[in-house]
Amino acid sequence: MSKSYVIGFPRIGEQRELKKVLENYWSKNCSFEEVEKEAKALRKRHWKYQKDAGIKYISSNDFSFYDNVLDTCILLNAIPKRFKNLKDEELYFSMARGNKNSVAMEMTKWFNTNYHYIVPEISLEDDYKLNASKIINEYKEAKELGIKTKINLIGPITFLGLSKRVDRKDTYELHSKILPIYEELLKEISKLDEELIVQIDEPIFVKDNEEKVLSLIKPSYDKLANVSKNIKIVVATYFEHSNEATKVLVNTPIFGLALDFLYGKKNLNILELIANSDKKLIAGVVDGRNIWKNDIKKSLALLDEISKKVEKENILVSSSCSLLHTPFTLRYEDKLDKEIKSWLSYAEEKLDEIHLLSKLFFQGKSSLNEIEAKDLEKNIEANNNRKTSPLIHDEKVKQKVETFTKFSREKSFEQRIKIQKELLKYEDLATTTIGSFPQTAEVRKARRDFKNKEISKEEYEKQMKQYIDECIAFQEECELEVLVHGEPERNDMVEYFGEQLNGFAFSQNAWVQSYGSRCVKPPFIYGDISRPKAMTVDWITYAQSKTNKIMKGMLTGPVTILNWSFVRDDKARDEVSKQIAVALSDEIDDLQKSGIKIIQVDEAAFKEGYPLREENIKAYESWATRDFKISVSSAYPETQIHTHMCYSEFNDIIKTIEAMDADVISIETARSGNELLKIFKEVGYKQEVGPGVYDIHSPRIPSVEELKIQIKLLLEVLPKEQLWINPDCGLKTRKWEEVIPSLKNMVQAVKEIREEIR
CATH class of the missing domain: 3.20.20.210 (TIM Barrel)
Incomplete structure (x- = not known):
């Protein structure tokens, strides 16, 4: 069985199909039904790409018409007062883009990436209630296509950490109001299948958090992981290490931890704690934020290092974060210099890298078929070529920069x-x-x-x-x-x-x-x-x-x-x-x-x-x-x-x-x-x-x-x-x-x- 895992996948489309239909809709050149039709076609195609690449753990609910944090606002009914009289797509896009009567919600950068999320506006007066229709519908949609997905959610602690209070007070004070909605959500999700994986993204854990934030982790995940026996929760962090949170999470009933070992190298320091627990480790070793071809040899060495502490049977091979941050596919790049193109890997190609790495790590080189063996040879050749290519090095530049002396006005x-x-x-x-x-x-x-x-x-x-x-x-x-x-x-x-x-x-x-x-x-x-x-x-x-x-x-x-x-x-x-x-x-x-x-x-x-x-x-x-x-x-x-x-x-x-x-x-x-x-x-x-x-x-x-x-x-x-x-x-x-x-x-x-x- 494949043990390959992808944190999330791009949604804009390989030819920016979602962008085009959204902008047509906003310009009143098409109906929202046409937007939904295009979105459904994109989801179908994206799930199929991942399945055909041999990925075992594929996401639903990583798709969004605008932003997943905004989706979570709708999920929880965290709606600012100025939009309360609106419904459905008018409500959704007004929150994101404003309307003639009301300014849009703030946007800011998603951690240290160039992706922007909508900043939730929350208040003690909010009437939180569950709206799980998007999540349930997308899971069923994938299942009808013969693809059983894991369900992606923005976690409650991250949601609060990324929010702002209308009165500028501490957002975490609303934890006791938010968490029951997540419990209710998991109860609803549990009805969808005999066994489900729910990936709860908590990237806030990779920051320097105060003790009051860390103290929320165990009660939250003790409750969430015990909502239903048929739900297995994976807590995903990325972009840095999350050692403080990991120390707590290994003592909760969650199923697994997804950790980034490329941008969070200190995650290696916590492996013994994971090994001594019963948790699965989703090892992020394929770069979800950059476009360079994965160095298979280097990644295998990293996986071998991880497996010295954590048993192989408890490891899954994964992207370091969602592939949302990479371009879609190299298939249309027919004008790039061939040598430079040989060094590149976009989201679709990274699926193949994750599958190949997983197969090599768990079954060895002898398990590869002819196409996979050629892919491995190409990977090694491209990485060796890149290290020595004269396209890369310019001695005149190095000398000018090294001797530059004027550092201020x-x-x-x-x-x-x-x-x-x-x-x-x-x-x-x-x-x-x-x-x-x-x-x-x-x-x-x-x-x-x-x-x-x-x-x-x-x-x-x-x-x-x-x-x-x-x-x-x-x-x-x-x-x-x-x-x-x-x-x-x-x-x-x-x-x-x-x-x-x-x-x-x-x-x-x-x-x-x-x-x-x-x-x-x-x-x-x-x-x-x-x-x-x-x-x-x-x-x-x-x-x-x-x-x-x-x-x-x-x-x-x-x-x-x-x-x-x-x-x-x-x-x-x-x-x-x-x-x-x-x-x-x-x-x-x-x-x-x-x-x-x-x-x-x-x-x-x-x-x-x-x-x-x-x-x-x-x-x-x-x-x-x-x-x-x-x-x-x-x-x-x-x-x-x-x-x-x-x-x-x-x-x-x-x-x-x-x-x-x-x-x-x-x-x-x-x-x-x-x-x-x-x-x-x-x-x-x-x-x-x-x-x-x-x-x-x-x-x-x-x-x-x-x-x-x-x-x-x-x-x-x-x-x-x-x-x-x-x-x-x-x-x-x-x-x-x-x-x-x-x-x-x-x-x-x-x-x-x-x-x-x-």
Whole structure:
């Protein structure tokens, strides 16, 4: 019997089918019945892929129309008051995306990944009750296809840990209200089959938890594991070690533990405790977060090490986490360099790797059939080739990075800002945007046609410049004060730069879900990184030539490029980041020498790269701050450096943000009022701040009055001299009919506020 296990599987579809049907539905071009039909077809196909690959333990309820945490809110009836009058899909998508009457729920990063989850809003007044229809229906759906699935759930402790209380108090106080709903759920599930595996994901256990959180584990899982004799519970953790929780869980009646042995190497230290219990160990040894081909020899050695402590019969071979974080399949990658492609493995290929590893580990090489034996040979050959390939190593890059000595800017912030204000002459509450404007169908088509060599470079540039002209004309009409060129030439804020840097490779179809229908296609960093020529200067200087107002140059920072790429695993991440930083410092120098006075270096993913364990944070902050400062070290004192950060709780990293020494930071605060901003006041933050005044992830248009209220809230925290006014993120995903009135209202709100406070 196969002992192969997958934590979870991508749901967006191998050709982004779910994305397309959802966006058609939101645009009112199809019914929700068509969305459900497509979703059912995807689930059927995804289950079949896993079964055909020989995977024994396949998930149901890992599928979602938007987000599994949002699904759990529906499961528990954890519905914010402002949505209580809605039902079914209108309720679900309003919670995720907002509607004309109500703002959406907050989103934030799922641990240290680039996936975003909907943050539950919970209250003592909530009336929790079970809605298990989705879970039950999907299990039955799979069973009708002849596939008996394990059922995936977000665990109660993780759900509470990821939630926020409406009154800002401790979410764990609601444990006694939530846990009975989970018990009721398991009773319902127990009716579905004679024996069931329920995988309860508790990734919150990999963080540094207080004793009050750890104290909830045993009573929770003593109860849940005893609900029904025919349910076997697997508690799954990933992205780090969970030793404190494991010590408790081995003394509960659960069936097994799924542990990540790639990103949580310290899980190896707890194996004896597992061995002395009766628990199954689901060993995460195939990387669920990266795209490199598994090194079968290395993984077998790791499994052998594990089996020295835990008996083989109690081990299952698994992905390290859900394969949600990897692209779907290599089958459509027919333009990739063949050598680089041979080093890659997406979700579908990882299924084969898990099956192959399982067979080798439990039955030996002699058990392989002819196809599997060839797959093993290809795996060994590809991994050996990658270690020695001349594509990877560039001695000139290594030498330049090793001898780089300028690690910070000239002059202090206080000296720089005085020079900048005299030169740039911007008003208090200066208005700007974060960078991108809507990527229209025409823009995307022109970019695609140029890439496919269906139009000439001249025609492509003509169309892009026409769009830039239109963006500038609108901004001038709107009376924004610091302009952007709109970024029509950029497919993605990381991919665009990676395409122009040596050491990066690009896919046709390596799409990964970021949130809802939003997908990103991260580049692959496979080798040493350098900048052969200027990347943005021509576009930005063209835009500046079309206006007398200040035009911001727009770059993506080194840490974000790193965190939003699939990064080579044969070199330390901090070394890769430093290579990117050195390349960006040259770009900033070229921009300012071309007359660009403000340059924004976005570090949208700075926070998400944080280690999950406090013991590792200082090292990350040290090199991440170093590399931002290397990037901007070439900037003259009069060149104003902006940065932008997404979805961040800043309380714990405010000193690090200060150390980055940007002149202006813009942040996402629209969904949280002025709460995030208060920490800037508490620490006496000196630099200027652009808190987002409206949420760009929702299609709703904020009114002038609403925006004035938001700005007044900001002014309660910081003085007008320190504040910039902007949306909370780029406008790439929005439509012009939303953007135009929203920005006009924003500018009008600022005008009225300025009059009121003069």
